[in-house]
Amino acid sequence: MPGLRLPDYHTHTERCGHARGRAEDYVAAARARGLSAVGIADHLPLAHDPDPDPTLAMPLAELDAYLAEVDALKAEHPGFVLIGVEADYLPASLEVTAELLGRLPLDYVIGSVHFLDGWGFDDPRYVEEYERRSMDEVYRQYLRLVGDAAETGLFDIIGHLDLVKKFGHRASADMTSEWEELAARLKRAGVTVELNTAGLRKPVGELYPAPDVLQILGRFGVPLTFGSDAHCPEAVGRDFDQAVAAARTAGYRTYVEIGPEGFSEHPLP
Numbered sequence: 001m002p003g004l005r006l007p008d009y010h011t012h013t014e015r016c017g018h019a020r021g022r023a024e025d026y027v028a029a030a031r032a033r034g035l036s037a038v039g040i041a042d043h044l045p046l047a048h049d050p051d052p053d054p055t056l057a058m059p060l061a062e063l064d065a066y067l068a069e070v071d072a073l074k075a076e077h078p079g080f081v082l083i084g085v086e087a088d089y090l091p092a093s094l095e096v097t098a099e100l101l102g103r104l105p106l107d108y109v110i111g112s113v114h115f116l117d118g119w120g121f122d123d124p125r126y127v128e129e130y131e132r133r134s135m136d137e138v139y140r141q142y143l144r145l146v147g148d149a150a151e152t153g154l155f156d157i158i159g160h161l162d163l164v165k166k167f168g169h170r171a172s173a174d175m176t177s178e179w180e181e182l183a184a185r186l187k188r189a190g191v192t193v194e195l196n197t198a199g200l201r202k203p204v205g206e207l208y209p210a211p212d213v214l215q216i217l218g219r220f221g222v223p224l225t226f227g228s229d230a231h232c233p234e235a236v237g238r239d240f241d242q243a244v245a246a247a248r249t250a251g252y253r254t255y256v257e258i259g260p261e262g263f264s265e266h267p268l269p
């Protein structure tokens with residue numbers, strides 16, 4: 001079923017240990033959907049960890065094969081395939097991440113916060129930790145970290161901006177001013193935010209970010225792009241019609257495309 005002519009910059013592959021399908025399968029799926037481009041952005045190896053969990057990110061030993069594989073696809077599909085990674089923002093090992101990213105020939109980097117001082121808060125194995133914490137504090141800590149991530153200058157796109165809601169946990173206090181502060185930081189840092197459709201398939205059942213957050217981002221002029229966060233080829237470009245509708249409702253008229261000359265704004269379809 002052909003979809004909207006938009007790019008999907010957030011897809012994973014079997015190399016990360018928790019996704020299905022090879023990069024070529026994601027490219028084929030993106031073609032079948034009629035997307036304008038597809039970016040492969042698998043989880044960057046957790047290079048700081050001497051014994052990383054093999055179900056979280058691609059092993060360091062596979063990084064060269066990943067680059068070669070996606071490079072071959074780029075050559076085969078000029079202008080259609082891009083190479084990226086999704087990198088964790090881990091403040092304690094920022095230099096390791098920076099060093100690794102600095103020597104990779106990538107078209108873009110998605111920066112994501114998946115850990116709050118070592119707690120993998122989006123991992124179903126560790127959800128019980130939510131019961132032990134104050135959600136207001138979790139939200140404030142998370143939003144601060146996302147702003148810090150943006151200010152490192154290492155990341156072009158910020159992934160799933162309100163991931164902390166994944167399992168449906170909400171702050172009890174009004175977080176509007178915290179979101180506004182974050183939006184201002186994102187704008188100043190010059191990063192793009194993705195409208196990530198994976199949240200629709202998670203317990204929370206919402207886009208990342210939610211409409212009220214998107215509204216704030218729009219007000220602050222934070223640029224927007226699209227990602228499915230597909231962990232199987234069938235999810236490429238999924239629910240992009242809903243994403244475009246949400247972007248329009250929030251006041252957006254343009255989105256960001258990544259081309260040979262870098263990032264540029266285009267009218268929403």
Ligand code: ZN
Pocket residue numbers: 012016018043231
């Ligand atoms: Zn993943």
Ligand code: FE
Pocket residue numbers: 086112114159160
């Ligand atoms: Fe992520």
Ligand code: FE
Pocket residue numbers: 010012086229
């Ligand atoms: Fe992802």
Ligand code: ZN
Pocket residue numbers: 086112159160229
């Ligand atoms: Zn993700």
